[in-house]
Amino acid sequence: MEDLWKSVLAELEVEVSKPVFLTFFKPTTLVSIEKSIATISASTQITAEYIERRYYSLIKKILDRKTKENLSLVFSSETKRAREKNESGPLFARDVKNVLSKKRPTRIRQDYTFDSLAVSESNQLAFTGALEVAKNPGVKYNPLFLYGTVGVGKTHLMNAVANMLFDEDNETTVLYLTTEEFTNEVVEAIRDKTTTQLRKKFRNVDVLLLDDIQFLGGKERVQEELFHTFNTLIDKGGQIILSSDKPPQEIRKIEKRLASRFEGGLSIDIQPPDFELRTAILLIKSQKYGLTLDVETAKIAAEKIEDTRALEGFLLKLASYLSTREDKTITEKIISLLLGKVRSETKIIHPDNIIEAVCNYFNIKPTQIKGVKRDAYLVRPRHICMYLLKEDARLTYVEIGNLLGGRDHTTVMHGVEKVGKILSDSQNANEEIMLIKRKIKEDLLQ
Structure with missing residues (x-):
């Protein structure tokens, strides 16, 4: 187990920045792999949650490849495991109901509840x-289709539903997947001739949560599998919840019969949080990190940071900063100091x-850059677009x-590498990229 994790860490060290690796990954350990569930331990619960939120897919990809299994990952902390060990005792001393109860579904964050979500007009519906x-x-709103830009709370609400259902009846079976993971599992099942087992996994649940459904476009075989799973x-009375960055009718290359299923329930547009909601989010989430944040200091941060995930990243930075100080008082000076380190492009x-x-x-149209034509006047902009989507949007x-019309990932890799090589040799190409990046930043500041 130790050697396996060392090999995983060696690959992670190449994939992430050195400060991130030393701070978050180096102290981690692989506790166990049992029944296709890998348990990973971090030094603190905050670190465990951060790694799960930011790097789950990357770690899973590496572990799956090395173990040749389709694993689910569970993140814990040394302090939490020690607490659980201390609390364990003779069987008769424990609550029988807790002993017999099922574990919370994997991938469901226990802190993402309805109570922990700040609500305003932008997300009330x-x-x-x-x-x-x-x-x-x-019974009602099936499927529930949530759409909006990054960081508006779609995943939080999906998790909140799962947590509430589990707390009221822990026999409820919940399956949460990103669309990329769903796609990978379908492809692997077809390759390994295990589609029967796959269908049992997807169709024998009470609640199916599928995140980022917009990436389903152009994948006909995967869409067919989802269509039958959906039906x-x-x-049988199961509940389906979907999330996307756009409404159902705007998702490209989706079969009409599947699109009609998406639109058959309740579709809700979640708007970005306003200033008041961002302030409330900071006050609520600060409790999770053990921070005492007053309204006025929260307002300073909320005024500068507009993205919800960036707000939580700021709180993590604040908690890390205070952990090095004896005086834990949060002042406006500290907030301003840390805000100066937050990138100006918080959007x-x-x-x-x-x-x-x-x-x-x-001077071309988005439909052209996403289209199938390979004319010279389109290929170059398409490659530059691939490069910027990789380097800037990550x-x-x-x-x-x-995103670009359902192209194979090897095609994208070739485009990115080609632009990177051109940039190393051509000053004109560098200036061209700089002009495009400047325009992107100008648009964000408007």
Whole structure:
């Protein structure tokens, strides 16, 4: 187990920055692999949650390849495991109900509940719809389709439904997957001739949560599998919750019969959080990190940071900073100091911003850059777009391929490498990229 984890860490060290590796990954250990569940331990619970949130897919990909298994990952901390060990005792001394109860579904974050979600006008409808689904799964709003840009709380609401269902009846079976993971499992099942087992896994659940459904576009075989899974779950009274960065009717290359299923329930647009909601989010989540944050200091941070995930990243940075100080008082001076270290582009660079900037620069349409034509006047902008989506938006090759008309990840890899090579040899190419990046930043600041 130790040698396996050392080999995983060796690959992670190449994939992430040195400070991230030394701070978060080096102190971790692989505790066990049992029944296709890998348990990974970090030094603190905050670190464990951070690694799970940011690097789950990367760690899973490496572990799956090395173990030749399709693993689920569970992240814990040394302090939590020590506490659980101290609390363990003779069987008769424990609550029989707790002994017999099932574990919370993997990938479901226990801290993502309805109580921990800040609510305002921007997400009120989504909150109400998700709460109704949690109270009456499979009855109303089926499927529940949540859409909006990155960091508006889609995943939080999906987890909140799962947590509420589990807390009220831990026999409820919940399966959470990203669309990329769903796709990979379907492809592997077809390759290994294990589709029967796969269907049992997907269709014998009470609640199916599928994140980032927009990446399903162009994958006909995967769409067919989801279509039949969809029908089976609905027919037997199961609940389906989907999330996307766009409404169902705007997802490209989706079969009409599947798109009609998406639109058959309740679709809700979640808007980015306003200033008041961002302040509330900081006050609520600060409790999770053991921080005493007052309203005025929270307002300072909320005014500068607009993305929800960046807000939590700021709190993590604040908690780390205070851990090195004897005086734990949070002052406006400390907030301002840390805000100075937060990148000015706290607005997330959305893939659409990059595509739009590239198209405007080369005077072409997004439909052309995503299309099948390989004319010279389109290939170069397409490669530059791939490069910027990888370098600036930090998307995976698979995600970029899905975004640009369902292209294979090897095609994207070739495009990115080609632009990188050109940039190393051509000053004009560097200036061109700089102009496009400048336009992207200007658009974000508007």
